[in-house]
Amino acid sequence: MNTIALGIDRARYETKVYFRQGDTIFFTFLFPVVMLTIFSVAFSSSGNFGTNPDGTGGVDAAAFYLPGMIAAGLLLSGVQNLAVDIAVERGDGTLKRLGGTPLPVISYFIGKMGQVFATSLAQVVLLLLVSHFAFGVALPTEASKWGTFVWIYLLGITTSAVLGIALSRIPRTGKSATAVIIPIVLVLQFISGVYLSFTQLPTWLQNVASIFPLKWMAQGMRSVFLPDNFSSAEQGGSWNLGGVAIVLGIWLIVGLVAARFTFRWIRKDA
Amino acid sequence: MTETQPHVSVRDLRKTYGDFTALDGVSFDIDPGETFALLGPNGAGKSTTIEILEGYRDRTSGTATVLGIDPQHGGLSWKARLGIVLQSSGESGNVTVQEQLSHFAKLYPHSRDVDEVIAAVGLTEKAKTRIKNLSGGQRRRVDVALGVIGRPELLFLDEPTTGFDPEARREFWELIRSLKREGTTILLTTHYLDEAAQLSDRAGVIAGGTLIDIGTIDEIGDADARTPLVRWNDQNGAHEERTHEPAGLVARLYAAAGAEPTGLEVVRPSLEDVYLDLVGAYDNSLKDNS
Numbered sequence: 001m002n003t004i005a006l007g008i009d010r011a012r013y014e015t016k017v018y019f020r021q022g023d024t025i026f027f028t029f030l031f032p033v034v035m036l037t038i039f040s041v042a043f044s045s046s047g048n049f050g051t052n053p054d055g056t057g058g059v060d061a062a063a064f065y066l067p068g069m070i071a072a073g074l075l076l077s078g079v080q081n082l083a084v085d086i087a088v089e090r091g092d093g094t095l096k097r098l099g100g101t102p103l104p105v106i107s108y109f110i111g112k113m114g115q116v117f118a119t120s121l122a123q124v125v126l127l128l129l130v131s132h133f134a135f136g137v138a139l140p141t142e143a144s145k146w147g148t149f150v151w152i153y154l155l156g157i158t159t160s161a162v163l164g165i166a167l168s169r170i171p172r173t174g175k176s177a178t179a180v181i182i183p184i185v186l187v188l189q190f191i192s193g194v195y196l197s198f199t200q201l202p203t204w205l206q207n208v209a210s211i212f213p214l215k216w217m218a219q220g221m222r223s224v225f226l227p228d229n230f231s232s233a234e235q236g237g238s239w240n241l242g243g244v245a246i247v248l249g250i251w252l253i254v255g256l257v258a259a260r261f262t263f264r265w266i267r268k269d270a
Numbered sequence: 271m272t273e274t275q276p277h278v279s280v281r282d283l284r285k286t287y288g289d290f291t292a293l294d295g296v297s298f299d300i301d302p303g304e305t306f307a308l309l310g311p312n313g314a315g316k317s318t319t320i321e322i323l324e325g326y327r328d329r330t331s332g333t334a335t336v337l338g339i340d341p342q343h344g345g346l347s348w349k350a351r352l353g354i355v356l357q358s359s360g361e362s363g364n365v366t367v368q369e370q371l372s373h374f375a376k377l378y379p380h381s382r383d384v385d386e387v388i389a390a391v392g393l394t395e396k397a398k399t400r401i402k403n404l405s406g407g408q409r410r411r412v413d414v415a416l417g418v419i420g421r422p423e424l425l426f427l428d429e430p431t432t433g434f435d436p437e438a439r440r441e442f443w444e445l446i447r448s449l450k451r452e453g454t455t456i457l458l459t460t461h462y463l464d465e466a467a468q469l470s471d472r473a474g475v476i477a478g479g480t481l482i483d484i485g486t487i488d489e490i491g492d493a494d495a496r497t498p499l500v501r502w503n504d505q506n507g508a509h510e511e512r513t514h515e516p517a518g519l520v521a522r523l524y525a526a527a528g529a530e531p532t533g534l535e536v537v538r539p540s541l542e543d544v545y546l547d548l549v550g551a552y553d554n555s556l557k558d559n560s
Contacts, residue, residue, distance in 0.1 A: 001376055013365070013373050020364040020400075093359025097416070100324060100354035101377045102346040266326060 003104045010103075010111020015118045018081075027182075028081045029123055032073040033130055035195070039065045040135045049197075050230050057229045062135035067221035068194040070127055071156070075185060075214050077120035078160025082112055083167035083181045090266070091174020099265025109165065109259070116161040124153065137225075145224050148241065152220035155248045159213055162255030169262045188214045193222075199233050206235060213251045220244040275338065277302050277424050277455040278323060283332035285318050285479075292318045294479040295332070302423075305446070305456040307470035309463070309545055315479045316459045317357065320428050323457070324354050337424055350378055353422030353454075355413050355430050363401030367393050367412055370401060371419055378420030390445050391415045392438070406433040414442065418449065425449065427458045431465060443468055463542035475545060477552045491544035503533040 001009065018024060026034075040062035048058025089095050098108065131137040140146060167184075171177040189195060191205055192214035198206065209215040222230060223239035231239045278300035285293040293315045300306040308316050321327045322334060325341040334341055339348045365373070367388060375381035388397050391411040396404060401412055410433050417425060427446075431439045439462070446456065446469050460466055466473055467487050474484040483490055497512040500519050504527065513519050516536045523531050539547075 006376065009373065009376055013369070016369070017362075017364045021362070088362075092361050093356065094361050096326070096356060097354075097359065097361070099326070100349065100352070100356070101374065101420070102350040102379075103377050104346060 003107050004110065006103065006107035007110025008114065010107055011114025011118065014111045014115035018115055018119055024081065024085075028076045029119060031076055032069040032123065033126055035072070036062065036065055036069040036127060036131060037134075039195075040131075050226070050233065052229065057227055059226065060135075060137075062131050063137045063225070066127065066131045066137055067225040068218050070124055070221045070225075071192075071214060071218035072189050072194045073123045073127060074120060074153070074156040074160050074217050075188065077123055078116050078157055078162075079164040079167060080181055080185045081119070082116060082161055082164025083170070084177045086112070086165060086168035087171040087177035087181070088174040090168070091177070095265045105263065105265075109263075112165065113158070113161050116157060116164075120157050140224060148220070149224045152217065152224070152241075152244060152248075155245065155252070156213070156217040156220070159248050159252040159255060160217075162252060162259055163213070166255045166258035166262060188212055191215075193218045199235070210235070210247075213248055216244045216247045276300055277304075277337055278306075278457060279333075279335045280319070280323070281333045283319065283322065283334060284330045285315075285322065285327070286330045291479055293322075293329075296476065296479070296481050297332075298474050298481065298484055300455060300457060302455055303450070303453045304472065305450055305458060305470045307458045307460060307466035307473040308476060309460070309466055309473055310476035311549060314476045316476055317428060319476070320426055320457060320459060324352070324426055325349075350420060351423045353417040353420055353425040355417035355425070355427045357428045358406075358410060358413070358432060361401070363404075363409070366398050366400050367404070367415075368397040370412065371415055374416050374419050380421045381419055382421050384419070387415045387419050390418075390448070392441050407435060407438055410434065411438070411442075414445070418445075422454060424455045424457070427456060427460075429459055429461065431460065431462060439465065463540065463545050467541040473541075475548050477549055478556070482552050483548055487541060490541065491539075491548055495539060495544045495547045497539075499535075499537040499539065501533065501535040501537065502531040504531065508533070 018029075040060075043061035046061070048060055049064040051058030086095075128139060132139055140149075167181065168177075171180040188209075191201065191209040192198070192212065193201075193209070194214070198209070198215065198218070201209070206215075219234060219239065220241060222234070223241060231237065234240065276299040278298075280299070281297045283293050283296040284291070296315070296319060298306070308319060310316050318327065322329050323336050323341055325336075325344045328342055336344070337348060337351055368384065371384045371387060375384050385394075385397075388394055391414055393408065393411055393415070396408060401409060404412065410430065414427075414430055417427070431442055434442060443465070450456065450469075456469075458466065458470060470487060472484070472486050473490055474481050475490065476482070488496075494512070497514060498516045499510060499512055500516050500523075501508065501510045502523060503509070511519060520531075520534065520536065523534075537543075
C-alpha cells in the first residue's frame with residue numbers, strides 16, 4: 001500500500017478506536033454538547049442576549065452559546081484529543097511498536113487527521129442537531145453563511161489537529177498527558193469567548209486571547225450563527241473574517257513546522 | 271549483499287549513558303537462518319544491544335550492520351524486512367486480535383495470512399476478543415504474532431515467552447521452529463535457559479556490558495563445566511564428584527558399598543547450570559578485582 005492508502009486505513013482504525021474509549025467520548029466528543037445543554041438550561045429564564053435598545057435582535061441562550069461550543073469542539077477534537085492521544089501512545093509503547101514497522105510517519109499523521117475530521121464532523125452535526133431540535137435554535141438558511149462555516153471549520157480543525165500533534169511532545173509521560181494538556185485547553189476556552197462573553201473581558205485579556213487560535217475560531221463561528229447586528233459587539237466592531245483567516249493560517253504553519261520537526265516515534269536515549 | 275554475509279554483524283559495540291557504561295565492546299555475528307540467543311542477567315546489556323540493532327537506540331561507538339544496513343540509518347524498506355517483538359508493553363488494546371493483525375499486515379509488502387498467524391500463536395478462539403481483555407500470556411502471543419506478520423527475514427525476540435504457561439511455551443517453540451525451517455534468522459533474548467537450548471544454534475552470554483562467552487549451545491562454558499556430575503549419599507553425608515567416567519564411578523561405589531547407594535544421581539550439566547557457573551565466575555572475578 002502507498003503512503004496515502006495506508007493513511008486512510010490508519011484513519012479508519014483510529015476512528016474505530018476513538019469511539020471505544022469512554023473517557024475520550026465524554027471529555028472530548030460530548031463535552032461541548034453537555035456544556036451547551038447546561039448553559040441553555042441555566043440561562044433559559046434570563047432573557048435574550050444582545051438585544052437592541054428597542055427590544056429586537058436578541059437571541060436566546062442556546063443560540064448565543066452555540067458558536068462558542070462549536071469552536072470549543074474544534075479545539076477539543078484537535079488539540080486536546082491528539083495531544084493527549086499521541087502522548088499516551090508514546091508512553092504506552094504504541095509508537096515504539098509502530099516505529100519498528102515500515103509505517104511512514106506521514107501515514108500515521110494522515111490517520112490522526114482523518115480521525116480528527118471524522119470525529120469532529122460528527123461532533124458538529126450533533127451540536128447542530130441538539131441546538132436545533134432540543135433548544136429550537138434557528139440555523140442559517142443563506143448559502144453564503146454555510147460557505148463561511150465550511151472554510152472556518154476546515155481551517156480551524158486542521159490547525160487544531162496539527163497543533164495537537166505538536167503539543168503532544170510536551171507531556172513527559174503518558175500518565176501526565178491529561179494533566180498537562182487539559183488546563184491549557186480549559187484556560188483558552190475561558191479567555192476566548194466560549195463560556196464568557198468575549199467583550200466583557202478586560203481589554204488586556206482580550207489582547208492575550210487574540211494571540212491564540214480559539215478566539216478567532218469562536219469569532220468566525222459567531223459570524224455564521226449569530227445575527228449580523230452582533231458584529232458591533234466584536235473587537236473592532238466587525239466579524240473581521242480576514243483576521244480569522246490570517247491568525248489561523250499562521251498557527252497552521254507554526255503547527256506544521258513544529259509537528260514536522262519535533263515528532264519522533266520514541267524519545268531516543270531518554 | 272550476498273547470502274554469505276552475516277545478517278547481523280556487531281564489532282566493538284559500546285554504549286554509555288553519562289558515566290554509566292551499558293555496553294563495553296561487544297562483537298558477534300549472526301548468519302542467515304541462524305538462531306542466536308543473547309543470555310545474561312537483568313541489566314547486563316541484552317536489551318540495549320537488541321534495541322541498538324532494531325534502530326531504537328544510537329550506539330556510542332563501534333560498528334553494527336543489520337541486513338547489510340547501519341540500523342541508525344535504516345529506512346522503511348529495511349524495517350519491512352525486520353520483525354520486532356519488544357519487551358512487554360502497556361498498550362490500551364481497544365482493538366480485537368484480528369483487527370490488530372489485519373491492520374499490521376497492511377504495513378508490510380509480503381505479509382503472512384492473518385488467520386494462519388492467529389492460528390500459529392494459538393489465538394483462533396480469541397480472534398474476535400479485544401486485546402485488553404486477554405490474559406498477559408495471550409497478549410504476549412499477540413506481540414509475537416505482530417512480530418512475524420510481515421514475514422521478516424530477521425526476527426528480534428526480546429524475552430518473548432515471559433508470562434507463558436509451560437504448554438504455551440512449547441507451542442511457541444514449535445512456532446519458532448517452523449520459522450527457522452523457513453529460513454528466518456532469529457535473535458532471541460530469554461531468561462529461560464531451556465528455551466535457549468531448545469531453540470538456538472548459538473548463544474552469547476553477556477554480563478556487565480561485555481560478552482563473556484559465545485559459542486554453540488554445546489560449547490558454551492569451559493570443558494569442566496560440561497563434565498557430568500555424580501551425586502550420592504552415604505553414612506558421611508552427601509557427595510558430589512565431577513567425572514568423565516560416571517558409569518565407572520557408579521560401579522566402584524556399588525562395589526565398595528555392596529549395596530545400592532542412596533540418592534544416586536548422574537547429571538549432565540544443562541545450559542542453565544553452565545550459564546550460572548559462567549555468570550557466577552564473572553561476578554566473583556569482579557569481587558576479586560575490587
